[in-house]
Amino acid sequence: MDKATLxxxxxxxxxxxxLEARIKKLERVSSDKVTASNVEFPYQRISVTVEGVESTQAAEKLRAILRHRRMECEAAKLSIESFIAGIDDSRTRLVFERRYIYGWSYQKISIYLGSRHESYARYIHDEYLKSTAEE
Incomplete structure (x- = not known):
């Protein structure tokens, strides 16, 4: 695994x-008001609300594409999580978790680990990636 993927x-x-928001938007219920009349005398005009799910062939195809993309993203996310969980050293795992899952800066990670130098966390990170690239 490389830095770009992580x-x-x-x-x-x-x-x-x-993607989940787009899928949900495609599956929303549409409604409209139409004019009708009473079934019995006096035949007065009334408004009736009609509801239904819009389902065209294009919408179904788009929904399938979006679901497929979501599954690919979930698989990539799981791959990254598995890589980080597979790191044996606790300190190194903390660096990777804080950097990629929580989005912390190297400086914040170094302080969290008890060092004042920003390069401390970066060094741990880079050394681990270098060691896995050589294997």
């Missing part, structure tokens, strides 16, 4: 949320 985590969360 950096996609927060964007994947946003994309999943966006």
């Amino acid at each position: 950096g996609q985590y927060r964007y994947l969360l946003k994309e999943i949320k966006s």
